[in-house]
Amino acid sequence: EAHREWWKEALVYQIYPASFLDSNGDGWGDIPGIISKLDYIKSVGANTIWLSPIYASPQRDMGYDVSDYLVNHTSDEHAWFKASRSSNENTKRGWYFWRPPKKSSDGSRRPPNNWKSIFGGSAWHYDEATEEYYLALFLPSQPDLDWTNEDMRQSIHDDIRFWLDRGVDGFRIDSMNLMSKYPDLPDAEITDPNEEYQSGDKWFASGPRMHEYLRELRTKVFDPYKAITVGELGFTKDVDSVSKYVSRSRHEINMLFTGDIVDLDFGATKFERDDFHPKNLRAVTEKWQTAMPKFDGWNTVYLDNHDSGRSLTRYASDAPEYRTHAAKLLAVYLTTLSGTLFLLAGQEIGMANLPKSMGIEHYLDVEGRNYYHKVLESRGGDVSKMENVMREMQLKARDHGRLPVQWSAATNAGFTELQAKPWMTINPDYKEWNVESQLDDPNSVLSFWKKSLAARMNRVDLFVYGTFESVPEAVPHDRVIAYKRTSPENGHEALVMLNFSDEANERSLPRERNWDVLRGNYPSVRRNGDDVVLRPWEAVVFLAE
Template sequence: MAPQNTERQPWKEAVIYQIYPASFKDTDSDGWGDLPGIISKLDYIRSVGADTIWLSPIYASPQNDMGYDVSDYRSIHAPYGTLEDVDRLISELRARDMKLWMDLVVNHTSNEHEWFKVSRRSRDSAKRDWYFWRDPKYDAEGIRKPPNNWKGMFGGSAWTYDETTGQYYLSLFLPSQPDLNWTNSELREAVHDDIRFWLDHGVDGFRIDSMNLMSKHPDLPDGEITCPDEEYQSGDKWFASGPRMHEYLQELRTKVFDAYNAVTVGELGFTKDEESVSKYVAKSRHEINMLFTGDIIDMDFGPNGKYTPGGGFHPRQLRSLTEKWQTAMPRFDGWNTLYLDNHDSGRSVSRYGSDDPRYRTYAAKMLATYLTTLSGTLFLLAGQEIGMANLPKDMGIDQYIDVEGKNYYNKVLQSRGGDHSKMADIMKELQLKARDHGRLPMQWTDGPNAGFTSPEACPWMTVNPDHKLGWNVETQQDDPNSVLSFWKESLAFRKKFVDVFIYGSFEMLPESATHEKVVAYKRKDHSSDKEALVLLNFSDQNSTVTIPWVTRWVVLRGNYSTAPIRGEMIALRPYEAVVYCSGFSI
């Protein structure tokens, strides 16, 4: 078994509850979630078993990308509330022994940020070098072209032409999201000051958005031509994990975060290999505490990108990634993040389990068992604890509003002559992976608008109609067999047996020893004889496994009301999860 990092820290044992503020709880009937709504639900969040909340961006923003386009880092987007509301939220969290993490979006700003307004005024502006400005290129016919061939994250060129000074600025996401130039020391100091502003208010940690894009190759060279039929190419080789990335993070750690004992988790795009990851999270590097590598929510991507057909999920992908990171982190003294859902993905029960009414409860509980029996800090997206699923498949493209998915759909639609009847393959991908699913309004009741907002209000996005079918907090709250109750129990067991499930060693059982659709692994306490075996059947069919030695063990947890039949073989039912244990005093 691979040994685990046994240095105990509160943040390692924490349960982080991610809230997408627009979608959580609306108290003023404008159809948009707000800070008072979050405050009103803190007792509920604590009852689930979470001790920290992470807020997706609440800063002042024109909302071209749902707050990931910040126009003022020290102000609050008015529909969410005020700075005083944030202070009250922090006070209420403290009263419950809970913490607050915020999203830190400092790879780019909004084009409405004062820094950018000053930067674009003239080529001699004092803040010109706070962003990336470059002259156009011209082809043989004299047609103006961007400075390089990089493709933007949401399609099109990664450069935006500005008539004011006749130059392009780099905007890897939307044209309204210009990238900051971190090579400028004055810019870095300004960012540091804005971070301190929130730490002084009592924020305990940050999730750093698009973290490793903050350092680009200084020459900004063309990306390799891998798609000859397209004008723009991926430039991630040159804009991700650039030459000064680790310098910037170490500077942030020593100049800002350490003084406040702040915890950080970085979003790491395009960089998923063990060696690169180790340089960010190894304790000796003194950079960040944890990473979201993203590979766990990329498992069903197509061969040419998120929404391209030809992808699909198989349990062996999960088996491989789980073994990789559970065994790699201890080798370089790093720490894992545990998650299956976030605001940039479809709901895991629909992607990796089943939202078929026959299996949905079992699948949701199985995924809960997976997350709560691994080493790492656990991240739970609001609604995951009640088994929230993707939008129904009979909802058309008009119900999808997120810029990423809509832009991709429209690009393919144009290439197919504008014929929506030819878009079934793309709709299938959106129905699984669109960011809209992770941003659906929270389902509190079976009443109008799922209790997210008042009956007469118009929610900012579609409410999943399945809230009327028992997929809501009110219905599940007092049901001992509900997904919500199972999550509460699972988190309680995790905290009761931290030596096994958080700090214990890990061993994956190979597919050859179990079944291709079964993920199986052992956890063991370093200092005692406590051991656990976790069996997860990622299938709507019965699966049998043969593990003779487990016949001497007892069942600790399961997602069915009865234990599986056990003889020479263990017969697992559809989406069954069972945890066997040895040496436990239950």
């Protein structure tokens, strides 16, 4: 049985600062904007806030390129990197990965290995002045830190303490498992012969000293402040490796963002076609809900963040006739699972992706743009051949998770002043979909989220700490996701039924208990004997005490 902790029951509201609320009319969200909405956030039911980066940054990767402070990579404008690149003898040279060029057979220089960057192109960048390459797994302006360097680690520890001394409760550790790389930085296996550079994650993710660095951080830095950590875990998906990060007895990090929940509509790579099917969501949900208790680990529950499209559009439906029910169904899913709950600002009102009619000029994020331009080039610059790429971008581009929050029906959605130019396109649906119009409407998505969060907190024994059991599908690959939660305290059971479909579906209720309806997203539940007739995007929670 899981130990009860405040952070396991926390309801976390993620804020992407640039997109939250602009208080001074420059078109960018800011901290006074966030402060002015603290009462609102509290009224939704959240009690913890996660801020995406607010540090000094040249903003090439929207603040994740930090020029003054922190983790796997810094900005190339960080003082550490400026010193590091200044000469081969600088004391901070070893704080990053510098390697001499390789020679091609014709004598020309080549990068030290064949790794490709996560945002495209080689992961190595040549510095003319010192005649070496440095490693940058994301943008060229985001050099990776070398954690084997003891002085570098001490400096990171000091930077973290700086914030702990100011009272933060914890950190999301960005790209956590890239901290340790295999020391020789070996060439990646060639998995795509058409590509010049290959995915080297086998050698740069979860390397040999990974767990040592985390334990050091935990005991030296976090424990004295009782700070909590959420690790972002890309690439590593198998239960065994994951357990090593988050099993309580190993004393490393408190909880994880496992990546497979947001990859369910990826093909071989992110923007390749792979239609979402709820059976995959069912499988990943079951995988982590049942695995974590086995090694006393803890997970997060989330579907949205600033690195993907909105789950409403990707996994459910933003079609006008279904949108309200679908958004409420996702709220039921998220509030009835074990793990620390994270929602992304705007999710509570059912914000959706940009519409299909909006072209590439509305997409600003480097990841999507790099991909788009690479494909465009390979198709001879012919924009008319880009339809399939745009279809994927409309679903998965990171821009959708970064759309300005829609506060009201006023010009600019109340995000910024009427005359201002928002940094990012505002979804034109804001006139209908905004906070103000939902606040006093008892049937709104917002009101439903408030009730759902309250209902979760009311029965943490069931929904946070209860055991999980998947109810098998009725026919192979049906679109209903159903599961039971059982309270370890009193044996009460909740049965959750979620119809991920535009069509009605029937499901029978297990006979062994008397099921009362606890809540749902339709005014009443339709029964047919022991069967429940689930309407499109219907979600029902039954309770047996």
